[in-house]
Amino acid sequence: MNSARPNANRQRGGIARVLLVVIALALAAGLYLAGNEDAGRGLKKQAQLKTMEVIGEAAARRMGQGGGGAASHGSAVDLIRRPIEVRRIADNIHYATGVGNTVMITTAQGNLVFDTGLVLQVAQQMKALQAVSDAPVRYIVLSHSHADHIGGAKFWAGEDTQIIAHEDFEEEQRYLTELEPYQYARNRILFPWMPAWEERPDLEMMRYGGVVPDITVGDWERHAFTLGGIEFEVIGTPGAEGADNAVLWLPREKILFSGDFFGPQFPQFPNIFTMRGEKVRKPVEYIRSLDLLLELQPEVIVPSHLEPTRGAAEIRAGMVKIRDAVRYVHDQTVAGMNAGKSVYQLMREITLPPELDLVQNHGRVDWAVRSIWDYYMGWFRFESTTELYPVPVRDIYADLAGVAGNEALLTLARTYLNEGAAVKTLHVVEVVLAGDPGNSSALGLRRRALEMLLQAARAGLRNDYEIYWLQARLADTDARLEGGR
Ligand SMILES: [Zn+2]
Numbered sequence: 001m002n003s004a005r006p007n008a009n010r011q012r013g014g015i016a017r018v019l020l021v022v023i024a025l026a027l028a029a030g031l032y033l034a035g036n037e038d039a040g041r042g043l044k045k046q047a048q049l050k051t052m053e054v055i056g057e058a059a060a061r062r063m064g065q066g067g068g069g070a071a072s073h074g075s076a077v078d079l080i081r082r083p084i085e086v087r088r089i090a091d092n093i094h095y096a097t098g099v100g101n102t103v104m105i106t107t108a109q110g111n112l113v114f115d116t117g118l119v120l121q122v123a124q125q126m127k128a129l130q131a132v133s134d135a136p137v138r139y140i141v142l143s144h145s146h147a148d149h150i151g152g153a154k155f156w157a158g159e160d161t162q163i164i165a166h167e168d169f170e171e172e173q174r175y176l177t178e179l180e181p182y183q184y185a186r187n188r189i190l191f192p193w194m195p196a197w198e199e200r201p202d203l204e205m206m207r208y209g210g211v212v213p214d215i216t217v218g219d220w221e222r223h224a225f226t227l228g229g230i231e232f233e234v235i236g237t238p239g240a241e242g243a244d245n246a247v248l249w250l251p252r253e254k255i256l257f258s259g260d261f262f263g264p265q266f267p268q269f270p271n272i273f274t275m276r277g278e279k280v281r282k283p284v285e286y287i288r289s290l291d292l293l294l295e296l297q298p299e300v301i302v303p304s305h306l307e308p309t310r311g312a313a314e315i316r317a318g319m320v321k322i323r324d325a326v327r328y329v330h331d332q333t334v335a336g337m338n339a340g341k342s343v344y345q346l347m348r349e350i351t352l353p354p355e356l357d358l359v360q361n362h363g364r365v366d367w368a369v370r371s372i373w374d375y376y377m378g379w380f381r382f383e384s385t386t387e388l389y390p391v392p393v394r395d396i397y398a399d400l401a402g403v404a405g406n407e408a409l410l411t412l413a414r415t416y417l418n419e420g421a422a423v424k425t426l427h428v429v430e431v432v433l434a435g436d437p438g439n440s441s442a443l444g445l446r447r448r449a450l451e452m453l454l455q456a457a458r459a460g461l462r463n464d465y466e467i468y469w470l471q472a473r474l475a476d477t478d479a480r481l482e483g484g485r
Pocket residue numbers: 100146148149260304305
């Protein structure tokens with residue numbers, strides 16, 4: 001892990017230089033063709049596609065060399081390493097793999113594209129799919145406003161393309177755009193293959209947001225249309241992965257293009273909360289959306305991450321299980337709140353019964369419990385007066401360490417660690433580090449506590465987000481320990 005860092009830095013420098021050359025070329029071409037707007041725009045698109053290809057390949061290479069550790073199935077690290085290639089679902093339905101899949105349905109009257117992947121991978125995905133058909137794109141259907149689904153929308157859209165999305169799509173894009181610098185910094189901790197904010201090429205077409213749908217669907221609304229003899233339905237399915245979820249349904253073929261509605265794997269406990277940070281998601285709406293999708297009786301589910309699932313019975317069983325698991329967690333949380341239990345108590349107590357057991361590598365039950373609590377009650381837990389004021393307990397850590405003495409605190413931290421109480425160890429270590437940020441004994445204990453948590457995460461739920469976070473904190477701890485030497 002340590003030895004990979006200088007390489008990664010050198011490589012990033014190289015990427016930045018290549019980008020500058022490509023961007024300079026793109027700008028020169030744009031100026032040269034200023035008199036001919038259409039040609040200029042076409043060339044600009046091409047130049048930007050080329051730029052994205054270079055960055056995309058560099059990002060994949062960086063992760064390929066970084067080691068990345070034993071990421072679990074469906075992890076972001078695995079996703080960026082996946083080769084971009086075309087897979088066939090039917091003669092007229094293909095998708096390009098990537099961090100986010102891009103689906104293309106070809107018809108005699110032009111094509112429909114469902115979700116458009118990550119901007120870093122658009123160039124490769126477009127090239128791959130246009131080898132199957134380069135007919136005009138008549139419709140682009142976007143499952144939601146996340147960056148790994150709308151990255152290519154501006155590139156796929158032609159003069160006459162109609163974009164279809166949920167009616168909240170623009171509002172979700174608005175808040176994600178307004179908070180982009182903050183969210184970008186958070187995401188980059190979890191997804192280290194993202195280029196640094198200052199190093200990302202700031203090209204108009206690559207910027208997040210600005211995608212305006214021509215047709216929208218409301219919650220649980222169905223928009224039906226035909227193209228080239230194929231029947232399509234876009235359905236608003238709010239709940240998991242944001243308020244603006246929509247799916248694409250082919251009623252005759254019984255194929256459901258689910259975007260992120262189920263998460264990257266099927267079935268799994270959904271991300272009704274994402275620790276990356278986002279607006280709170282609504283579990284009861286998700287249950288209602290699931291009921292609607294159950295009525296459709298899909299025979300194939302094509303998600304926008306990883307592979308399709310086939311088989312009406314298997315799909316039905318999976319959907320029922322997801323719905324009942326979410327309902328169970330919701331109802332248990334509400335019952336616990338009414339019984340006067342604390343949110344932490346409920347996070348510890350509520351677990352899925354065996355018949356509803358689902359993998360939790362994407363969404364987690366305990367985080368969902370906390371999210372449901374917050375969704376209904378907000379941030380004030382009525383536990384302490386201090387919650388009401390902008391003076392967190394951390395503000396007294398340094399003074400506390402001064403009174404208690406580092407030796408006594410470190411002895412306590414070691415005791416906790418020996419008892420396997422990794423989180424309590426971290427609490428004490430944070431008190432010591434508040435007064436003495438470079439304390440190597442405290443940092444060493446922090447390292448061991450994080451490793452203990454990482455080991456437990458890998459042996460237990462294998463939750464990707466938890467694993468990414470712990471890996472990032474371990475790297476940060478190592479950097480501090482090295483800096484102190
Ligand atoms: Zn996604």
